Amino acid sequence: MRELRNCVLVCFLPLVPQLAAAQRNGWIATWAASPQSAAPNTKQPLLNIEDQTVRERVRVSIGGTQISIHLSNEYGSTPILIGSVTVGVPNDAASVRPSSIQSVTFGGHNSVSIPAGAPVLSDPVAFPVTSGAEISISLYFPKRVATPTLHALALKRAVVSQRGDHTHAEKIEAGVASQSSILVSAVLVPAQPSQRLVVAFGDSITDGDGSTVDADHNWPSDLIRRLGRTPESSKVAVVNEGIAGNRLLNDCFMANVGCFGISALARFDQDALALPGVTHIVLLEGINDIGFPGAKLGDGYLADPSDERTSEDLIFAYRQLISRAHAHGVKLIGATITPFEGVDVPGYYSESKEAVRQTVNKWIRSRGTFDGVIDFDAVLRDPHHPSRLLPRFASEDRLHPNDAGYKAMADAIDLALFK
Secondary structure, X not given: OHHHHHOOOHHHOOHHHHHHHHHHOOEEEEEEOOOEOOOOOOOOHHHOOOOXXXXXXXXXXXXXXXXEEEEEOXXXXXXXXXXXXEEEOEOOOOEEOHHXXXXXXXXXXXXXXXXXXXXXXXXXXXXXXXXXXXXEEEEEEOOOOOOOOEEOOOOOOEEEEEEOOOOOOOEOOOOEEEOOEEOEEEEEEEOOOOOEEEEEEEOHHHHOOOOOOOOOOOHHXXXXXXXXXXXXXXXXXXXXXXXXXXXXXOXXXXXXXXXXXXXXXXXXXXXXXOOOOEEEEEEEOOHHHXXXXXXXXXXXXXXXXXXXXXXXXXXHHHHHHHHHHHHOOOEEEXXXXXXXXXXXXXXXXXXXXXXXXXXXXXXXXXXXXXXXXXXHHHHHEEOOEEEEEOHHHEOOOOOOEOHHHHHHHHHOXXXXXXX
């Protein structure tokens, strides 16, 4: 999918230099979501947009006097025209407080055309936000969007309007809902001295699969709430760069499981190291590298059975990510891989795969190669059956935590790791 970057116009708007420039000018990411591609789907509202408005919400981690919005057309095969963008304070998924609505501009213009494969960063908007506040972002698409860039597992309802520009409307009437989001990949606020940014980087367990929709109960969001009760509330930003189905070493582009994402090794610089203000990254990846090969969903495999990954394969990937983080002066904190026996996908679990998980976790805990360790395995495992999730922390699929499990993960993190 990276070949989309070869559009002749893309070279004028590369992602990493653009975000790096934002950092030099004193900005820090307060919210983010990893861009993804998507397969055509007539039932998905965000994949069938034409002359419509999308209203979606994000919850920031730290506050600021202004915001700047980052939009991504990374996986678009054609330029995408945005006719109007507004921000506001949401009442719910469809409505905002009328007095809070403000226009977002791009180089002083209300509309912007984003080249295929490129991002765009808005002008600063005088829209003060506080730590933990929710923002509603409305985007009007005058023309058909052929290949949108999404975040599939947003777990917050976005509303797609009937025809027309409804960006300044108090409420989008008779809209249809989606649990994905479109185009918005980061929200920035002016940085303050001594602030830090923690990037939660991982797969669906970081993305929040199994948690309650519209409740922000993934572990990064629970960590934000926990930090909000400490003197560090205004000093540590946390953003979620998880992608469902993500693997360390292989891409995943499978419509039948909603899995669209390049490997962790391929997206690490862009989705983590390029974010303005990043100082720490928490890495929770590897469960799908172990579980996917030979796991059968319907008539097909999640990955070829012959593509089994060894502990050495995963450790190689970890070492690469550690070196790349350190080259940027960023600390990389390793998290142990959580239990997955009992998962409702045939072939996902086996005793040999469990042996790989145990070997990898032992390496994470004992080698001292990471800048710190978070033992999520110890938090979530059943002490009487350590290869399974503790039942009170498990969602129905027995792979992902539930709301209580995600909260336990956030509560177990030593906040001193982020000094």
